[in-house]
Amino acid sequence: MTPRRTALALPLAWLARPARAQLRRPPRVGYLHSVSIGPANNATRLIVGALKARGLVEGQTIFLRAGRGEPAILARVLDELVAIDPDVLVAVGAPAVLAAAQHVRRLPVVGVDLETDPVAAGLATSVARPGGHVTGLFLDQPSMAAKWLDLLLELAPTVRHVVFIWDAMTGPHQLHAATAQAMRRRLTSDVVNPFDPDALPSALATRTPGTTGVVMLTAPGITEHLPRIGVSLRAARVPGVTFLPNFVGHGFAMGYGIDQAHYYARAAAIVDRILDGDDPGAIPIERPTRFRFAIDVRITDALGLVVPNTLLAQADEVLE
């Protein structure tokens, strides 16, 4: 802007400011996570962090609620948020997105969902033009599950049995793709609930080390449980693959998936546009463009596994 226009714009903005302040109350944003809004939760940290950086204040203009993985709690806290009358609701995780989409018909919802196909689930008429009140970030790529399994096999070709950590609330698509691929690779498989602390250890207890591997499918709100899962993996001396590269470090050997920081920043951008008055039905659903791959060489070494060059070549991050 040239100095001349600045000089013109400043007094105009000054005049316009009080009028706007009177007419418009400060925008309010609701944030609903399916499971957790704890400080360790990645999605919350990234998305809420980005929103706070835009000037929103927790408890005043942005209100956080978590469903604790329980549909009843989710429904209750959703009601609480709706009562606050937000201008836009950010829903993270498939259960929260679906609940929000069904609960309030007109409230704009920015969904962050790595599992659901928004068109198939009826949330949007098309990816380019959702047409309803829901838009956001949807990965919707069940085939990733097969890829995770292949990565596991590439690292540990001796694996004959795979345990899938799957949160039933995310829907069946990933598990279907995963089990189909396991069958294609002639593996036996098992499924455990990520939030059940006993499930994984008991699933691994009967298995011979060296022939067993673990694949963790997407599970919103799992961040806080990673240490526990990692302990189980290390205890059972089992290689594991997880759906996010930044989850590597607790005990998983590898992680492959979206560049979370890069992708989730888009959620805040979409919130901005809705607060600016854009129709959520006209904001295209965005899919990730960047993927990252991380290997924890400390784990593979501890397991006595030799990481092949093909994997090392893919790795964006190698923990040593």
Add this chain to the structure above:
Amino acid sequence: MSGPTLSLAQRLTLAFLGLVAAVLLVNGSISMWFAYREATEAAVRVEQEKADAAAERVAQFIAELEQQIGWTTRADWARVPMEQRRYDFIRLLRQAPAITELLFVDGGGHERLRLSRLEPDVLDSGTDLSADPRFRGARENRVWYGPVTFRRGSEPYMPVAMAHAGRNPGVTIADVNLKLIWEVITAIRVGGTGYAFVTDAAGRLVAHPDMSLVLRETDLSRLPQVASAITGAGERVRTARGLNGRSVLSAHATIPRLGWLVFVEQPTVEALAPVYAAAYQTLALLSLGVVLALGAGVFLARRLTGPIRALQAGAERVGQGDLTQRIDVGAADEIGTLALRFNEMAARIQEAQETLEAKVEDRTRELAQSLDELRAAQDRLVQTEKLASLGQLTAGIAHEIKNPLNFVNNFADLSRELIEELSSTMEKAGPALDPALRADVEEVCGTLRNNLDKITTHGKRADSIVRNMLAHSREGKSERRSVELNALVEEALNLAWHGTRAERPGFNITLEKRLDAGLGQVQIFPQELTRVLLNLFGNAFYAVQNKEGVGFQPHLLVTTEQRSGSVVVRVRDNGTGIPEPVRTRIFEPFFTTKPPGQGTGLGLSLSHDIVVRQHGGELAVATEPGAWTEFTITLPRGPVLEGRAA
């Protein structure tokens, strides 16, 4: 002249202002026109360069991709083991984040390797792709860029297929996610709020800073600038409406290998900001110039009209009669000269007026003097006539009284003689008469004698009065002759002094004479003039006698004086002086302040008659009551008055 009349200063200011404003306006318009042309051309050039640079960046992005894919098209690649090929593909995916999927198709058109970021790797599927346009395109052109497609109707993808080197070559096919051009596009800065975007050959949006537009598969072929770019007609830079409807300066460049169009658009306001800036600058200079011209115009007009005003004001004041007014315009120019001439003129007028005044004053004074003289003469004439008629009246009365008085006197004398006769008769009768009777008769006769003596005495007195009265009518009867005036004066003084001494032996007075020796002979009636002098001296002696006071020294001064054509005799005493009510009447006949019986009041009346009527001279009195009295006789000299006297 119609309309409101403007002052000279206003007209001068307007003229100056108009001149300067016109010059500035012409100059400003010309420079503004050139600045506009230049700035517009510059803006167009800049836009063009930006479009070229943006196209270059996008082309660079594609060229880098092509180069990276090129690693897998070496001639020996057909012979390397599958593991090595996979490894190369993995590395390629790692290097080129835009590539989402990689395929290797052998020379026979069968898929040998497929790597994807989202799918599991597929080895040796053997799928027949020999009819696939990607395979055929690469085999025909070596490098083939496919059309942009939108996955799920949203994300733009473009296949890039490259034939390998060697005989019956295989083909590497890469599926490129064009969303990653977004980073290239948003990195292109076009001024402050400008932007770049890319469409494919059909005008569909491939890259735009607003990703949503791309994800919505926006068709821009209806935008005029895009349509004309697609046909290749028209200018590369033009003004148009942007996607948001705002007026923009739009430039485009093509990427020939892809047929894509790269547009660079900048809000017209911003692109032409230098043009506007130049215009504003010119306008500012223009207004500054006009303001300066106004100031200078007003100043000059003041400088010019100030002296004229001063001149005007000066002329007005001179017109109102203030002849001392001088104008100082403080300038040596024409107006200064004019002021100088004006001052000279005013000075001359003032001078002329002052002389005129002096002359008028002189004349007025002279006139007043003449008038005074005239009045005095008139008074004198009136007085003279009055006195003359009174004198004649007196003479007439005297004439009438004279005969009866003669009778009285004569019969008184006769009666005395008769009484003498009676006495002598009685003497003769002697003793015949009773002594008592005789005594009675003697007594009566004595009384009669006394009475007759008194009648005689007072008759004589009345006779002398009558003679004096008659003197008024005696003019011309005596002779005018040349007389030594000084001698006459001395003789009269002697006579008077001795006369008074005879009456009052104790009388004493200092007599002073200042007689002009050059006086000589004067033609006069000596007898009458002696009367006059005697009377004056007598009056003076009476006045000093009546004055009382310790150490009072009676003094009389007689002066004669020779003048051209006249002689003057002054008689001055230090007696009682004459009070004002008395002074006006002293020349009237019978006016006297003496006790009854002592004075006739005819002395001065007669003297006046003699000096004025007989000699044609003047008799004046000056006095200060209680201090002195001076009578002045002025006599004309020589025969000039002969005729008048006769």
